[in-house]
Amino acid sequence: MLNLENAVERLKDILAQADDNLLKEELDNLHSADIAELFEELDEDERLKCFNVMPEDDAAELLEFLSPQLQVEILSEIDEEKASSIILKMPHDSVADVLGDLDDNDSENYLNKLPERISNQIRELLSYPEDSAGGIMNSDVLTVDKDMTVDEVVSFLRIKAETDKVEFLYIYVTDKSGHLLGVLSLRSLFTTPKYVKVEDIMIKDLVKVHVEDDQEVAAETLSKYGLLAVPVVDHYDKLKGIVTWDDAQDVVEEETTEEILQSSGISAAEYDDDELLEGTIRKSVKARTPWLAVTLLGEFIATIVAKNYDGTLNQLPIIAIFMPLLAGLGGNIGTQSITLMVRGLSTGQVSMSDAFVQIWRESRVGITIGATFGLITALVTWGWHNNVILGVVVGTAMAVNMVMATIIGTVTPFILKKINIDPAIASGPVIATTIDVLGLAVYFSLVTFSLRWLV
Amino acid sequence: MLNLENAVERLKDILAQADDNLLKEELDNLHSADIAELFEELDEDERLKCFNVMPEDDAAELLEFLSPQLQVEILSEIDEEKASSIILKMPHDSVADVLGDLDDNDSENYLNKLPERISNQIRELLSYPEDSAGGIMNSDVLTVDKDMTVDEVVSFLRIKAETDKVEFLYIYVTDKSGHLLGVLSLRSLFTTPKYVKVEDIMIKDLVKVHVEDDQEVAAETLSKYGLLAVPVVDHYDKLKGIVTWDDAQDVVEEETTEEILQSSGISAAEYDDDELLEGTIRKSVKARTPWLAVTLLGEFIATIVAKNYDGTLNQLPIIAIFMPLLAGLGGNIGTQSITLMVRGLSTGQVSMSDAFVQIWRESRVGITIGATFGLITALVTWGWHNNVILGVVVGTAMAVNMVMATIIGTVTPFILKKINIDPAIASGPVIATTIDVLGLAVYFSLVTFSLRWLV
Numbered sequence A, B: 001m002l003n004l005e006n007a008v009e010r011l012k013d014i015l016a017q018a019d020d021n022l023l024k025e026e027l028d029n030l031h032s033a034d035i036a037e038l039f040e041e042l043d044e045d046e047r048l049k050c051f052n053v054m055p056e057d058d059a060a061e062l063l064e065f066l067s068p069q070l071q072v073e074i075l076s077e078i079d080e081e082k083a084s085s086i087i088l089k090m091p092h093d094s095v096a097d098v099l100g101d102l103d104d105n106d107s108e109n110y111l112n113k114l115p116e117r118i119s120n121q122i123r124e125l126l127s128y129p130e131d132s133a134g135g136i137m138n139s140d141v142l143t144v145d146k147d148m149t150v151d152e153v154v155s156f157l158r159i160k161a162e163t164d165k166v167e168f169l170y171i172y173v174t175d176k177s178g179h180l181l182g183v184l185s186l187r188s189l190f191t192t193p194k195y196v197k198v199e200d201i202m203i204k205d206l207v208k209v210h211v212e213d214d215q216e217v218a219a220e221t222l223s224k225y226g227l228l229a230v231p232v233v234d235h236y237d238k239l240k241g242i243v244t245w246d247d248a249q250d251v252v253e254e255e256t257t258e259e260i261l262q263s264s265g266i267s268a269a270e271y272d273d274d275e276l277l278e279g280t281i282r283k284s285v286k287a288r289t290p291w292l293a294v295t296l297l298g299e300f301i302a303t304i305v306a307k308n309y310d311g312t313l314n315q316l317p318i319i320a321i322f323m324p325l326l327a328g329l330g331g332n333i334g335t336q337s338i339t340l341m342v343r344g345l346s347t348g349q350v351s352m353s354d355a356f357v358q359i360w361r362e363s364r365v366g367i368t369i370g371a372t373f374g375l376i377t378a379l380v381t382w383g384w385h386n387n388v389i390l391g392v393v394v395g396t397a398m399a400v401n402m403v404m405a406t407i408i409g410t411v412t413p414f415i416l417k418k419i420n421i422d423p424a425i426a427s428g429p430v431i432a433t434t435i436d437v438l439g440l441a442v443y444f445s446l447v448t449f450s451l452r453w454l455v
Helices: A004-017 A020-028 A032-039 A044-053 A056-065 A068-077 A080-087 A092-101 A104-113 A116-127 A150-163 A186-191 A215-225 A245-263 A273-278 A281-308 A310-315 A317-347 A352-385 A388-418 A423-449 B004-017 B020-028 B032-039 B044-053 B056-065 B068-077 B080-087 B092-101 B104-113 B116-127 B150-163 B186-191 B215-225 B245-263 B273-278 B281-308 B310-315 B317-347 B352-385 B388-418 B423-454
Strands: A143-145 A171-174 A180-184 A229-233 A239-244 B143-145 B171-174 B180-184 B229-233 B239-244
Touching: A004 A020, A004 A032, A004 A044, A020 A044, A032 A044, A032 A056, A032 B215, A044 A068, A056 A068, A056 A080, A056 A092, A068 A092, A068 A104, A080 A092, A080 A104, A092 A104, A092 A116, A104 A116, A143 A150, A150 A186, A150 B186, A171 A239, A180 A186, A180 A229, A186 B150, A215 A229, A215 A239, A215 A245, A215 B032, A239 A245, A245 A273, A245 A317, A245 A423, A245 B245, A245 B317, A273 A281, A273 B317, A281 A310, A281 A423, A281 B317, A281 B352, A310 A317, A310 A423, A310 B317, A317 A352, A317 A388, A317 A423, A317 B245, A317 B273, A317 B281, A317 B310, A317 B317, A317 B423, A352 A388, A352 B281, A388 A423, A423 B317, B004 B020, B004 B032, B004 B044, B020 B044, B032 B044, B032 B056, B044 B068, B056 B068, B056 B080, B056 B092, B068 B092, B068 B104, B080 B092, B080 B104, B092 B104, B092 B116, B104 B116, B143 B150, B150 B186, B171 B239, B180 B186, B180 B229, B215 B229, B215 B239, B215 B245, B239 B245, B245 B273, B245 B317, B245 B423, B273 B281, B281 B310, B281 B423, B310 B317, B310 B423, B317 B352, B317 B388, B317 B423, B352 B388, B388 B423
Parallel strands: A143 A171, B143 B171
Antiparallel strands: A171 A180, A229 A239, B171 B180, B229 B239
């Protein structure tokens, strides 16, 4: 792969020389994906200079690899005529993505400049929700009529390959009014006699998704059935587009980000990750406050629990200094168990029927680690404070706390899933607080019980 | 998609009737991916009954969709002759995966039963590290000689399509001794005159990876360049295999799991996630202990910090009950910032050059939320304990703590990345502990300073 630092330096050198031919040659030798990476390191002026010397075909390809911010930046700066003819060379779904990120005026402007057939298709794509199958599909699909023969299909493909950028993954078969009937593999074209009708060799049991399905459904379908593309149909079973493996890849990345952010208590489902990193402070605060508020409530309960033992605290204030130690380790090992279970449930490596096996397994892990850490804590505390009973009390609290945290962390995701709450959302902050409350209760009970030997 | 519950019930009904023809018919109507999903819900006996009535082609396809555990279960139970002929129908990389999961004896047994050419290829695949490009590639590649004409290639493809299961993604061009020279698209075959040599139409600037490259490099290459497959070469630039988009998808899922588990302090790089969910307790304990030990050390430091203020604690023991409240919210908001930055750096949405923008942005988010939560805490504490000074002290500590946690959580991933430590690994537990220690110091300093008005 490209050495980014060297390449940036080289490109900046050439830009400094202001020699358009040299610049063009340099860019011509680079893959669009590499240029897109370099663009992130250039300033706006440099990016525009590069973009302007590139042939339109290359510029169109580059645009697809750029981040939405850079797409908007470039399209708002370059000559409008040029921009329109570049847009015309891009796949429809990419155009819809780019235009969706421009403001409405600019986007209307571009749409009006495109041929009507294409602008209508793109308007339709823009009309689907951004996170639906319709919103991510490409409407430019390779379709043939059910009555065509293999020979006719091959001639048709020959023309398509020369004139069009349509993807050659599968060939879909429709009737005259566009209803999806089946799918052909390129492979079958090689092995079937020329005069056979495609209707007779197409695969009829095909997997498809609906335009209004969530994008996640489309991505899961592709991944489950190991497909390169899945057709998207409307209510009348008319073929509207395809979602391809690279669209699905983007969806998976987006959903994973959502899952990861949610695990730390950020309401990521309602906000784009872009918004959380670059949007208004107000949106970020709104996305992050709900679960913090739940934590605040939970921790006030912890405070009330602790307050109950103020008699004990008054008699032996020193016990307070071990509270963060217990809470820290309980929280940590509990989070490990939650994370293992939530991720396992999400990838399918753990299923609901594994619940008891996993709970039993994690309990043993918790007991092993809890006993060890409890012992270490007991010894250190005994040595430090020269008080064997204090050592035993803190060590026991540590062990009980860690075992409890492991079990709660393992059980809760299964319970949440059972009652149809997404374990990824609710687990983290709620469990951490629960562990805090229970841990404190255990610790203070132990201390109170042992008070006569401690004071 | 399939309604799993209904389908399981139906299948179990049919199994109960013990009618092989009915069972065969039912399975014939289901996609292998669906059968694989159903298999997870059946018991061992039922799975074997199903597998035994399936035609060998379908059985081979099903095997690819099954989890490693079920693959091993089935292959060790069914007739060896049948197993060998099913294995022969699977792609080489899948066979290598399956045999890699069997114990050495069984795997040797099967290898010896396969034709020598194939068993040699599979032995070679098995010789690469499991997480290298060589370990995940498929050695069965569509290659043509550079001197062939387009017409010859088309005839060759016709034969391949009939006799072989090789994938039709790209056609690679090699010389007589197997050195990789270029790649052809199927598309170009449709548009080039028949007598042209492939050498003249192949793309020579092709992206490739090395057998010994990490699997992650292969997956990133595919994703960056938007490819369906990437060729894998050895030291002599000889073509050894291809890594396809579905292999890459598995790698991405594996790496994401690793990233997620590491964020909770599980050393997931050295252990398979399978091992962490199903391996020995000893392995799980070893994977989970290192960062817990770091936390233990850090929290003991927190305890020492708190111990420093035992004079204050003795005079006003009640202040101890607010410790979990402060630690809980500091830890929570800090984790949110870490998670946002670590994930952003990992997907590329945040780059090192964004560091100061993000730190400034997160600081403002932290100040907004911290001020709000500080105010709420102050009011609640004032009302509850009827002590306005206590309210001000606890509220201020809350605000300072939350702002500090946000900034530490945002800054640390950038610093770690700058000094070439993976932010995903070190961030979580270390930062949580740091926040605990600093938060306690701030709180106790505030209380000590205000003591004369509090007691």
